Amino acid sequence: MSNENIYNPHVSIDCVVFGFNGEKLKVLLIERTIKENNGLYNDKKLPGSIIFADEDLDTAASRVLNELTGLKNIYLSQFHSFGNPKRTENPRDILWLENTTQLKIGRIVTVGYVALIKIDRKIQFKNENTTANWFDLNEVLKMNLAFDHSEIIHKGLEYIRHNMDIEPHLLFELLPRKFTISQLRILYDTVHQSRSDVRNFQKKVAQWPYVVPLDEMETGVSHRAARLYKYRKTK
Amino acid sequence: MSNENIYNPHVSIDCVVFGFNGEKLKVLLIERTIKENNGLYNDKKLPGSIIFADEDLDTAASRVLNELTGLKNIYLSQFHSFGNPKRTENPRDILWLENTTQLKIGRIVTVGYVALIKIDRKIQFKNENTTANWFDLNEVLKMNLAFDHSEIIHKGLEYIRHNMDIEPHLLFELLPRKFTISQLRILYDTVHQSRSDVRNFQKKVAQWPYVVPLDEMETGVSHRAARLYKYRKTK
Numbered sequence: 390m391s392n393e394n395i396y397n398p399h400v401s402i403d404c405v406v407f408g409f410n411g412e413k414l415k416v417l418l419i420e421r422t423i424k425e426n427n428g429l430y431n432d433k434k435l436p437g438s439i440i441f442a443d444e445d446l447d448t449a450a451s452r453v454l455n456e457l458t459g460l461k462n463i464y465l466s467q468f469h470s471f472g473n474p475k476r477t478e479n480p481r482d483i484l485w486l487e488n489t490t491q492l493k494i495g496r497i498v499t500v501g502y503v504a505l506i507k508i509d510r511k512i513q514f515k516n517e518n519t520t521a522n523w524f525d526l527n528e529v530l531k532m533n534l535a536f537d538h539s540e541i542i543h544k545g546l547e548y549i550r551h552n553m554d555i556e557p558h559l560l561f562e563l564l565p566r567k568f569t570i571s572q573l574r575i576l577y578d579t580v581h582q583s584r585s586d587v588r589n590f591q592k593k594v595a596q597w598p599y600v601v602p603l604d605e606m607e608t609g610v611s612h613r614a615a616r617l618y619k620y621r622k623t624k
Numbered sequence: 625m626s627n628e629n630i631y632n633p634h635v636s637i638d639c640v641v642f643g644f645n646g647e648k649l650k651v652l653l654i655e656r657t658i659k660e661n662n663g664l665y666n667d668k669k670l671p672g673s674i675i676f677a678d679e680d681l682d683t684a685a686s687r688v689l690n691e692l693t694g695l696k697n698i699y700l701s702q703f704h705s706f707g708n709p710k711r712t713e714n715p716r717d718i719l720w721l722e723n724t725t726q727l728k729i730g731r732i733v734t735v736g737y738v739a740l741i742k743i744d745r746k747i748q749f750k751n752e753n754t755t756a757n758w759f760d761l762n763e764v765l766k767m768n769l770a771f772d773h774s775e776i777i778h779k780g781l782e783y784i785r786h787n788m789d790i791e792p793h794l795l796f797e798l799l800p801r802k803f804t805i806s807q808l809r810i811l812y813d814t815v816h817q818s819r820s821d822v823r824n825f826q827k828k829v830a831q832w833p834y835v836v837p838l839d840e841m842e843t844g845v846s847h848r849a850a851r852l853y854k855y856r857k858t859k
Contacts, residue, residue, distance in 0.1 A: 396676070396677035397632035397633065397634055398632065398635055398675075399632055400633055400635065400707065400733045440633075440707070440733075441631070442631035442709070442731070443709050444709070445707060445708050445709065446705060446706075446707035446708075446733070449707075467704060467705065469702060470681060470702065470705045470735050471681075472635065472675070472680060472681035472684075472735070473680050473681075474677070474678050474679070474680065496677070498635045498675075498681070498733070498735075500705050500707070500733075551790065554790060555786065555789060555790065
């Protein structure tokens with residue numbers, strides 16, 4: 390192995406946190422401000438950070454999410470690592486990194502984690518240096534995010550789509566404990582980027598043993614109240 | 625971010641290459657010899673290497689596999705990254721790394737790739753410094769491999785098991801172009817660590833539109849010749 394080819398990159402973690410407000414799929418992003426020669430520049434990035442020397446990747450992911458949002462005990466799944474040497478090529482990203490880490494940064498390989506959380510979970514949106522916020526996924530996909538974070542979000546979405554077919558419980562992590570079939574359909578369609586027919590979807594759900602109708606209806610809605618359902622774990 | 629916590633690990637690639645000889649699932653391993661004070665020590669490891677400064681992860685995975693086995697144009701899927709700080713703690717592994725790379729090695733985060741290949745593909749088993757070989761998966765799982773390579777193989781196996789249910793074509797990468805139902809069943813059971821009933825399995829396969837019976841039978845077998853099948857890509 391020729392030695393001069395070898396180079397130590399930094400390794401970081403980036404978390405794609407999805408939430409669902411009953412209508413839209415949301416992504417949790419951190420807003421950052423960069424002081425440039427000609428003023429301040431604002432954009433958004435995923436919650437992420439370089440790993441510490443003695444940290445396992447999973448531990449680093451939990452720490453990062455906790456530091457930036459206050460969230461604890463979140464189930465984070467590692468889904469893909471991103472190591473294109475060009476992912477840290479934007480001078481704005483390098484400037485920001487060097488300001489925030491006080492390190493000379495070259496290449497960074499980042500390990501992507503995904504989490505699905507109920508959107509009403511208490512989040513500490515503001516802390517000393519950063520502000521976190523929920524953004525509509527559809528809007529986010531049009532934004533110019535920091536680094537390759539758009540690609541990471543795309544890949545994270547692909548991962549949950551892929552895995553929901555094998556592990557349908559993932560879908561219910563995003564819904565309130567009691568939900569309507571309409572909420573379930575909207576979420577399903579958002580994740581699958583599909584548009585289900587209302588009746589066909591109802592037939593499909595009737596075959597899911599883990600979706601159980603309750604003796605309860607929605608309250609406080611202006612339209613005709615719909616039946617509520619809950620998710621029941623099956624082996 | 626406190627600077628003294630930050631440390632640049634090396635990033636490497638490890639490839640879990642599965643093959644199937646019609647009876648058993650095999651894994652491609654590299655044999656290594658370590659000169660220790662009290663003589664030579666032999667063990668086995670996955671084909672792997674530290675990434676180069678200008679290499680994307682996918683590129684590094686293809687290069688590594690090519691360098692160690694001569695294999696080209698192999699479809700490699702990234703499945704998981706391993707970053708436990710303790711994974712490079714064994715003095716034997718450190719000694720070997722420092723001898724082969726001429727680098728001072730601390731921590732290494734490795735990105736795991738999996739490939740499924742036909743076992744009769746031409747492999748350059750021997751090259752200047754290394755010897756590659758196929759080993760029975762069941763035997764490999766009992767071996768004491770280098771680093772955390774046993775864990776990486778376990779996780780790679782889990783990945784193909786998980787993905788074969790969604791992408792059944794993966795299974796057929798491992799079979800000869802024309803195969804018997806018995807070969808398919810043995811492979812299926814090996815991957816799923818199950819033991820299918822012969823009749824039930826035949827019923828199951830009859831429902832797979834992508835398994836097509838041929839007007840051909842096995843030849844050169846001592847038992848009653850079985851019908852041959854082929855895999856046909858569907859949408």
